[in-house]
Amino acid sequence: MISVTRDDFDLNAELDRVRRPDMGGLVTFLGVVRNDGGLEAMELEAYEEVAVKELETIRDEAFSRFPIGAVTVIHRIGRLRVGENILLIIVGAGHRKEAFDACEYILERIKQSVPIWKKEIGKDGERWVPGESSGGDA
Amino acid sequence: MQVRVRAFARLREAIGGELTLEVPRDATMGGLLAMVGDVSQEAREALFEESGELRGHVILMHNGSRVRRAEAATLTLAEGDEVALFPPVAGG
Secondary structure: OEEEEOOOOOHHHHHHHHOOOOOOEEEEEEEEOOOOOOEEEEEEEEOHHHHHHHHHHHHHHHHHHOOEEEEEEEEEOEEEEOOOEEEEEEEEEOOHHHHHHHHHHHHHHHHHHOOEEEEEEEOOEEEEOOOOEOOOOO | OEEEEEEOHHHHHHHOOOEEEEOOOOOEHHHHHHHHHOOOHHHHHHHEOOOOOEOOOOEEEEOOEEEOHHHHOOOEOOOOOEEEEEOOEOOO
């Protein structure tokens, strides 16, 4: 499943949705809002239609690069407080190495090219988190 | 003809939200960007260097696909097109 949503997710329910008897491992990455020096919340914004399409492309890339059986990516948007879930990636595979490698690949690709932005909201004001990549078109 | 302009994050704040602009037939992406810059001083400063060149970090999309900066000057728009402007992404 690929989703960009305001709603929280249930980790166990998402794992149960993808687990299969031929999978020996389900590598899960859970990104949460970190308390960075006075941060109270984050406002996440997406170009939603394009973000979903880009996540689908990244999922397809992962399937073509690694021998894996399932991919779930759920990216939340909206206002999230410290400790709340931002991002869930689950990769199910026969063996651990390809599941870990694919999970890391998906996370790095999300940071590179999915049109989502974060604004930090703290006691002392607001600040857009600088992006890490221009997407290769400088 | 009408073209929809969507901007995100810092650029959305500078431009003031979504715009629907009336552009001449055969308008280019470059021409549209100049019109967006004319919306306000803040919009112009967010999009362009003092020299008038598009700022290095501005990413362009046309109907959901990336547009290289070099192509913007010649890319011709059509009625109902959607152009998006945004800074480098920071999800994950």
